Amino acid sequence: MKPKSYARSVGAVAGLAVHYRKDPTQLLFDASTQAGRVVRLLDGETSHELGILAMKLGLMPKDSRPDPEILKTTVWGKMFSTPVGLAAGFDKNGEAIQCALDLGFSFTEIGSVTPLPQPGNPKPRVFRLVDAGAVINRYGFNNDGVDAVGQRVKDFQARRGPNPKGWLGINLGKNKTTEDAAADYCIGVAKLAPFADYLVINVSSPNTPGLRALQGRKQLASLVSRVLQQRDALDWAGQPPPPLLIKIAPDLTAQDKEDIAAVALDLGVEGLIVSNTTIERPPEVAALPGGAEAGGLSGAPLFEPSTAVLRDMYRLTRGQVPIVGVGGVATGEQAYAKVRAGASLVQLYTSLALEGPAVIRKVKLELAACLERDGFASVAEAVGADHRGGTDHEPSKSNSSWFWYFQRA
Numbered sequence: 001m002k003p004k005s006y007a008r009s010v011g012a013v014a015g016l017a018v019h020y021r022k023d024p025t026q027l028l029f030d031a032s033t034q035a036g037r038v039v040r041l042l043d044g045e046t047s048h049e050l051g052i053l054a055m056k057l058g059l060m061p062k063d064s065r066p067d068p069e070i071l072k073t074t075v076w077g078k079m080f081s082t083p084v085g086l087a088a089g090f091d092k093n094g095e096a097i098q099c100a101l102d103l104g105f106s107f108t109e110i111g112s113v114t115p116l117p118q119p120g121n122p123k124p125r126v127f128r129l130v131d132a133g134a135v136i137n138r139y140g141f142n143n144d145g146v147d148a149v150g151q152r153v154k155d156f157q158a159r160r161g162p163n164p165k166g167w168l169g170i171n172l173g174k175n176k177t178t179e180d181a182a183a184d185y186c187i188g189v190a191k192l193a194p195f196a197d198y199l200v201i202n203v204s205s206p207n208t209p210g211l212r213a214l215q216g217r218k219q220l221a222s223l224v225s226r227v228l229q230q231r232d233a234l235d236w237a238g239q240p241p242p243p244l245l246i247k248i249a250p251d252l253t254a255q256d257k258e259d260i261a262a263v264a265l266d267l268g269v270e271g272l273i274v275s276n277t278t279i280e281r282p283p284e285v286a287a288l289p290g291g292a293e294a295g296g297l298s299g300a301p302l303f304e305p306s307t308a309v310l311r312d313m314y315r316l317t318r319g320q321v322p323i324v325g326v327g328g329v330a331t332g333e334q335a336y337a338k339v340r341a342g343a344s345l346v347q348l349y350t351s352l353a354l355e356g357p358a359v360i361r362k363v364k365l366e367l368a369a370c371l372e373r374d375g376f377a378s379v380a381e382a383v384g385a386d387h388r389g390g391t392d393h394e395p396s397k398s399n400s401s402w403f404w405y406f407q408r409a
């Protein structure tokens with residue numbers, strides 16, 4: 001090695017040593033990001049399985065650094081140290097609950113869990129479109145079923161102390177051949193609700209053609225009220241039951257959105273998760289290798305459409321129903337845009353799968369910086385800010401002008 005480049009290498013190593021001494025956990029995060037690059041060479045499902053395995057074995061880094069104070073927020077009477085959580089489908093079987101929280105999320109949503117275990121669709125069923133920052137999946141809800149998952153969540157709740165640092169959401173599904181979805185959700189509620197900090201049911205169906213709007217609304221109301229009744233019939237020993245959230249698709253008609261908002265307000269649904277993956281294929285995605293695969297598209301191309309639906313749902317529910325914003329979040333600026341559009345909490349999945357756990361801290365720090373930049377004292381203050389004209393706060397750049405036009409008209 002030439003002396004000059006040798007000196008440069010020594011300098012670089014010394015620099016890194018100083019850098020990591022200041023912040024040793026960063027080394028683990030960077031290492032896991034590098035590991036993530038290798039794992040990316042494997043197929044989508046194998047790398048997902050390896051990720052879960054590493055989490056189960058405790059090989060994932062813990063991020064014990066405190067979250068910025070400004071990110072602290074209270075929803076459903078629960079304190080979240082950051083509004084950023086892990087979305088459903090990553091830990092389908094509740095095998096890595098504590099580990100997801102240790103990675104730096106303030107909440108993790110397991111599932112979807114169906115009454116009986118089911119194998120899902122034939123492989124391959126996960127496709128990474130790395131250049132588009134996207135994933136297409138058609139897993140078909142492979143999972144261990146409510147009994148196996150029930151044992152795991154019971155163990156988790158038994159181990160954690162009286163002042164939990166993170167929260168557990170349980171996403172309930174229906175078996176493939178079940179026609180009465182409410183019946184399956186009720187089984188999930190009966191078995192899993194006692195261990196959940198919140199529950200999610202999915203009403204992600206793209207509109208059934210020919211179904212009259214009112215019928216759609218009636219059916220949805222009947223589904224949701226059966227699930228609420230089942231939950232409220234359990235013995236909560238004077239404690240409030242876990243909030244029930246409904247998760248929706250981004251591919252909804254205006255009528256669908258009005259129906260869902262009306263039902264949520266009428267029945268007192270405690271939250272909405274917006275949104276699931278999309279069955280749409282933007283032309284730039286369809287043109288990529290794998291881009292035409294069937295399934296749900298997540299990641300970067302989902303950011304705009306899911307945020308638009310979030311904005312609509314906040315407006316239609318008049319800001320009265322807490323919303324969890326999910327879809328394409330890979331930066332703090334994007335998490336901030338979801339908050340301004342109306343999200344009280346934010347989740348991510350695909351950016352974690354593509355970039356590794358370093359993305360979690362990045363999103364949190366950037367979100368804190370966005371809030372400070374625009375003069376917000378807390379997350380709660382910024383929730384729905386795009387909908388309020390005439391504040392001191394600068395409208396965000398992501399705010400489309402037509403929206404302001406309608407708000408101010």
Ligand SMILES: Cc1cc2nc3c(=O)[nH]c(=O)nc-3n(C[C@H](O)[C@H](O)[C@H](O)COP(=O)(O)O)c2cc1C
Binds near residue numbers: 088090135139276328
């Ligand atoms: C591989 C994969 C599996 C998923 N499985 C589920 C699931 O079982 N239940 C569910 O409600 N959402 C599931 N989702 C959807 C995510 O929870 C989330 O709504 C969606 O991916 C958008 O967020 P993202 O762009 O940050 O990934 C899954 C997503 C992916 C990529």
Ligand SMILES: *[C@@H]1O[C@H](CO)[C@@H](O)[C@H](O)[C@H]1NC(C)=O
Binds near residue numbers: 181203
């Ligand atoms: C979500 O709801 C849709 C529409 O009812 C259904 O087709 C799909 O199978 C559901 N998914 C799960 C996991 O229950």
Ligand SMILES: *[C@@H]1O[C@H](CO)[C@@H](O)[C@H](O)[C@H]1NC(C)=O
Binds near residue numbers: 173205277279295296
């Ligand atoms: C989400 O959307 C996909 C298609 O994009 C659909 O198959 C699935 O049933 C929906 N629901 C859930 C809970 O993922």
Ligand SMILES: CC(=O)N[C@H]1CO[C@H](CO)[C@@H](O)[C@@H]1O
Binds near residue numbers: 116174176183
């Ligand atoms: C409630 C219930 O068990 N529903 C269905 C779950 O899935 C299996 C297999 O697909 C069906 O046989 C059940 O009826």
